[in-house]
Amino acid sequence: MSGSGSLEITATVVDRDVSVELAVPAGQVVAVLGANGAGKSTLLGLLAGQLRPDHGRITVDGTVLVDTDHRTWVPAHRRRIGLLAQQALLFPHLTAAANVAFGPRSQGRGRTDARRVAEHWLTAVDAGQYADRTPDQLSGGQAQRIAIARALAADPQVLLLDEPMAALDVAVAPAIRQLLRRVLAQTPRTTLLVTHDLIDALTLADRTVVVEAGRIVEDGPTRSVLAAPRSAFTARIAGVNLVAGTWTGQHLITGGGVAVHGTADPACRPGDAAVAVFSPVAVAVYEDDPGGSPRNHLPAVVTELEPRGETVRVHTAPFPGTSGLLADITVAAAADLHLQPGDRVRIAFKATAVTVHPAAR
């Protein structure tokens, strides 16, 4: 299998007011975040060949797929770009195995060879037992596994995932997320993942771009974008506390030796890079050691007090593993503590308010 390719796109779609420019090195997984109507699907549609830009150029590994200046247009079926949508969209009359073998067959592989590729990917997505079922005999989660196998069996240079967990039952989504994480780690593949879910971005993506009103307005390592949001959209979904470290089996430990206790995603294994996520609302601020000793309490230095209506957001100084923690406390509590930037405080948060997730590479 030849694997992934580097991607470059510059494109404008005038009537949608979308104008994007993005370069993705081979093998990188990029989360694409943005509000409804921001232009995420338009970006995927341009790459998949469902939509023509008014102006633009798209290349994969230097091969030109679209170039409006030279009237170059490679149709969707001749691009090695796989698209996985919210719905599995399997061919209803074909078995799961035949659905997965479809890509290799249409690329000219023989029946036996295509069948072998299909078996490999069905096993990779833990769906070997469904090989002979037709889509009407599969649950939503099972069908999405088959759709992932079908997308990967075609060995795309670029994989486009359009909210692949959004249509699934909340109970099934974590298993599919874990599966995507596993298959993307086994064979690095240039991937664009459209999602509304912070945890998808944190656990699957090396890099996050945020689209707002048809433009890419933020671009950077996922944790930095989420920890220091600059656009209104990211501020709404992010503004969370993130602490990066290593999962020991009992807790997360930062590079500086700070332990954070929380509920770990079952995919976390001892020794793995991990990230603890918790809301500023769950964080309390004390002058001294809090009594009753919540599991997590740390020394911190106040850097900024940000009034937010009924609450005050307390920003604290960075330490290894985090760009600084946030605490949302009441105005009365902030007044009682006489908080000032530069104050040394203790911050505390319950382990039950913290979730720990495997971190993207």
Ligand SMILES: Nc1ncnc2c1ncn2[C@@H]1O[C@H](COP(=O)(O)OP(=O)(O)OP(=O)(O)O)[C@@H](O)[C@H]1O
């Ligand atoms: N088929 C279409 N024809 C014309 N305009 C469209 C079409 N689809 C989307 N648009 C417009 O293009 C802009 C970008 O929409 P797009 O669907 O790419 O956003 P999105 O970020 O994917 O949103 P969502 O999260 O709701 O899927 C919006 O202004 C939208 O109204």
